[in-house]
Amino acid sequence: MRDIAYYPGCSLKEAAKSFEDSALKVSEEMGVNLKELSRWNCCGTVYSLTDDNLMKQLGPIRNLIRARDEGSDELYTLCSMCDNTLKRANSLVRGEEDKRDKINNFMDQENDYEGSVEVHHYLELLRDDLGWGEVRDRVVNPLEGLNVAPYYGCMLTRPKEIGLDDPHDPTVFDELVESLGGTPVDFPYETECCGSYNTVDNEEMVLNKTQTITAGAKKSGADVIITACPLCHFNLDSRQSDLLEVAPNHKPVPVIYFTQLMAIAFGYPEVNKFAEHAIDPREVLELKTKAGSER
Numbered sequence: 001m002r003d004i005a006y007y008p009g010c011s012l013k014e015a016a017k018s019f020e021d022s023a024l025k026v027s028e029e030m031g032v033n034l035k036e037l038s039r040w041n042c043c044g045t046v047y048s049l050t051d052d053n054l055m056k057q058l059g060p061i062r063n064l065i066r067a068r069d070e071g072s073d074e075l076y077t078l079c080s081m082c083d084n085t086l087k088r089a090n091s092l093v094r095g096e097e098d099k100r101d102k103i104n105n106f107m108d109q110e111n112d113y114e115g116s117v118e119v120h121h122y123l124e125l126l127r128d129d130l131g132w133g134e135v136r137d138r139v140v141n142p143l144e145g146l147n148v149a150p151y152y153g154c155m156l157t158r159p160k161e162i163g164l165d166d167p168h169d170p171t172v173f174d175e176l177v178e179s180l181g182g183t184p185v186d187f188p189y190e191t192e193c194c195g196s197y198n199t200v201d202n203e204e205m206v207l208n209k210t211q212t213i214t215a216g217a218k219k220s221g222a223d224v225i226i227t228a229c230p231l232c233h234f235n236l237d238s239r240q241s242d243l244l245e246v247a248p249n250h251k252p253v254p255v256i257y258f259t260q261l262m263a264i265a266f267g268y269p270e271v272n273k274f275a276e277h278a279i280d281p282r283e284v285l286e287l288k289t290k291a292g293s294e295r
Contacts, residue, residue, distance in 0.1 A: 142181025
């Protein structure tokens with residue numbers, strides 16, 4: 001079993017626990033142990049858009065220090081927002097010496113950090129390290145007949161300097177779906193913002209975004225949507241149930257994490273906890289796949 005340093009972030013311990021549980025299970029199947037940092041803190045969630053707000057960089061940098069102090073020069077994440085925040089903070093430290101010095105001087109009880117840790121998203125592990133052949137080899141329930149809409153949202157591919165794929169034409173989710181035996185569907189809103197934290201104080205705007213994105217996926221022939229972001233999942237799943245109250249003719253489409261899709265194909269559907277989803281995907285999955293089959 002190969003250990004890799006893993007940063008979970010806050011959401012995967014609560015609202016997105018099924019994201020983590022499914023990732024741990026499929027990783028184990030591929031011979032990978034996601035070794036959680038023994039000490040970690042919130043990454044700050046969103047990278048600061050204020051150039052001189054160095055205080056906002058302390059959270060993500062401290063996590064990179066933890067990884068380095070535990071002997072790792074690579075750190076993997078699952079949440080696309082955590083991935084984005086950690087990578088951008090790391091890029092700041094590597095590229096702006098004066099700001100790096102201020103951060104290090106402020107955290108005077110930590111050993112200085114110079115940017116030695118490489119941050120990777122879990123999808124990069126699958127694509128660039130393990131390879132799609134390794135994924136295909138673990139499939140026992142090919143997702144034949146399942147049409148999957150890849151939803152990247154804002155964070156996985158932007159900005160271009162730290163994104164894991166082409167921001168205009170990403171393909172990593174398509175390659176994953178194909179390796180699981182499913183069919184990726186192209187739809188026009190795969191990199192559209194879901195509304196993000198506007199869900200707190202501008203629910204109407206988020207409902208409109210949810211309707212646009214999910215209806216677009218449905219119109220393109222999707223049976224399910226996959227994502228890598230807990231906030232995107234909340235806005236497209238939970239807000240879709242709210243949408244049905246004001247737009248009863250809306251045709252809902254289930255939204256699941258990409259690792260939950262992997263768990264189905266690998267024969268471990270029991271880790272997915274689909275009963276907790278606002279739009280229950282089990283009916284369509286059982287209709288389209290052997291989702292109920294287990295090893």
